[in-house]
Amino acid sequence: MESSISETETALVAALRAGEPAAYERLVREYGGRILAVCERLLFNKEDARDAVQETFLSAFRSLDSFDGRSQFATWLHRIAVNASLMKLRTKRRHPEQSIDELLPTFQSDGHRSNPGSRWTNSAAEISEQHETQQLIREKIESLPDSYRNVLILRDIEELDTETVAEMLELSPGAVKVRLHRARQALRTLLEPIFGGSSK
Amino acid sequence: MTCHDALNFLDDYLDGNLPWGQRLAFGLHLGLCRPCRDYLDGYRKTIEASRKALSEQAVVTCEQLPEEMVQAILAARSQTPHIE
């Protein structure tokens, strides 16, 4: 694994610090698409994502001096994008969060699951082939309450580690683990009608 | 180990973080319990499918930022002084 900054990145950062306009443009063009994708994944809304992208770059321009070169530049930028998206989410937190308890498995007093459900006969690859199904899965993820969805996306999609996510969301690592487990379980329940094929 | 216990160990199991004793008990339980095997299977597929669904979306937008956004960002930058 590359853990330090590459030569091209070093040159780019130096040019940015020197205030070269061409370097800013290169940064935006080179990383913009990836940053937009990150913001869209967290925000599920194109307009908000565009705002967050703008905020990401402005914030990166402002804090270039805090980039110490120990991580890759792309990683540094990715974190800024995640933070800008989370900030955007906070400013528009809608209705009070719904409980996801009803989406979690329930157990009988002997420890057996109350409603074991059906076997999932399709593979994730088969399910993901169809565009409409992909859209449906995105809608299910979006329907999770913010506090669970964010943990799920940051851990499972953005592949940030527990400690980083805990820091970003101002939670303890233990709380991140619990939320991730509950979020995955709730999403599993929501995806069951899409996957569950044993009745066919 | 009950099914309830087994489900609580899922993430540690998937991350390879279960101490060997618990891993053994978990494996034994799975071997004997079809509902838990099915649950684990669906749990894994959930993670994989959500990854695919959101990275597919990424592929669509990932290539390039729309030109008007590039221009808007660069314009906004020239209006905000560089803070040292």
Ligand SMILES: [Zn+2]
């Ligand atoms: Zn079981």
